[in-house]
Amino acid sequence: MPEDNAANSICCTLRPAVERADDGLLRLYAPAKINLNLLVGPLGADGYHPLDSLVAKVSLYDCLELRLRDDGRLEFSCDGFDCGADSKNLAMLAGQMLAEGRTVPGADILLKKYIPPGGGLGGGSSDAATVLAGLNDLWELGLPADELSHLAGRLGSDVPLFLGPAVARMTGRGEQLAPIDVYPFRAVLILPEVACATAAVYKAFDAAGSTRMPEQLDVHLLTSPPSQWRDMLVNQLESPAMESAGELAELRDALGKALPLPVHMSGSGSTLFVLCDNQAEATDTLERIPKPIQSCCRIVRMNSW
Numbered sequence: 001m002p003e004d005n006a007a008n009s010i011c012c013t014l015r016p017a018v019e020r021a022d023d024g025l026l027r028l029y030a031p032a033k034i035n036l037n038l039l040v041g042p043l044g045a046d047g048y049h050p051l052d053s054l055v056a057k058v059s060l061y062d063c064l065e066l067r068l069r070d071d072g073r074l075e076f077s078c079d080g081f082d083c084g085a086d087s088k089n090l091a092m093l094a095g096q097m098l099a100e101g102r103t104v105p106g107a108d109i110l111l112k113k114y115i116p117p118g119g120g121l122g123g124g125s126s127d128a129a130t131v132l133a134g135l136n137d138l139w140e141l142g143l144p145a146d147e148l149s150h151l152a153g154r155l156g157s158d159v160p161l162f163l164g165p166a167v168a169r170m171t172g173r174g175e176q177l178a179p180i181d182v183y184p185f186r187a188v189l190i191l192p193e194v195a196c197a198t199a200a201v202y203k204a205f206d207a208a209g210s211t212r213m214p215e216q217l218d219v220h221l222l223t224s225p226p227s228q229w230r231d232m233l234v235n236q237l238e239s240p241a242m243e244s245a246g247e248l249a250e251l252r253d254a255l256g257k258a259l260p261l262p263v264h265m266s267g268s269g270s271t272l273f274v275l276c277d278n279q280a281e282a283t284d285t286l287e288r289i290p291k292p293i294q295s296c297c298r299i300v301r302m303n304s305w
Helices: 005-012 090-099 123-138 145-155 159-163 198-207 219-223 238-244 246-258 279-288
Strands: 018-020 026-040 051-068 074-080 107-113 167-172 176-179 186-190 272-276 297-301
Touching: 005 297, 026 123, 026 159, 051 123, 051 186, 074 090, 090 107, 090 123, 090 145, 107 123, 123 145, 123 159, 145 159, 186 279, 198 238, 238 246, 246 272, 272 279, 279 297
Parallel strands: 074 107
Antiparallel strands: 018 026, 026 051, 051 107, 051 167, 051 297, 167 176, 186 272, 186 297
């Protein structure tokens, strides 16, 4: 994870959705998400697993800077974590999709990546949604929210999530969203240098032979402090992820021995997290984590937008 102080400030301080510079630059913040509860159904005939997840955005961000061009071109660059090939990056694909069939002035897109890839935090999807919203503004296209959400769904089933509410119940393939109220928690994120391959995790899930999806947690419980419901949380991909990544299982065991609070996993891994009622509990939790692990930990809060 990027270690400089500026990066840490951008990552973990609650940021606005957008900042406008005097020279016309749009600086946007793409939040990560954590799956508070993640239930997965068996593989359907359409090749997808139905999901039922309670998902919260948190104050760990990628930063995107958008600047107008005058030649109709899209130019993409990336700093920080590896963004992969430009041609496959979701942020770039989002810009190309929005420009398709329209006369636009073009834009420079700079992605400063602080959300680790392969961590179950949705960074790539968040980047894509942020570019769609940002270029819609920068290019003054005036596309309504439902049209942006439709475009987002073409990029990936969970991209619309990042155009939606701060906390949502996400069902279907991930495209069906309903806002929910959640206590404004803090969380300690543990960001190991282990990437979980989503396909491998789902393969292990399928091999376990799950036949039905359990009932979702009563969402009304989540308006109380996490200490009243964090023991009830479930991620059905956690065991398959631990089978797929032995290092992650060892880390999970070490944290379980060191901490009195439950440790959970986001998405298909590899990010682990501990939910806390307040900043003091989060600070105490971080201090209890073994020193060699603390360097890959961040205290975050629930994002408010």
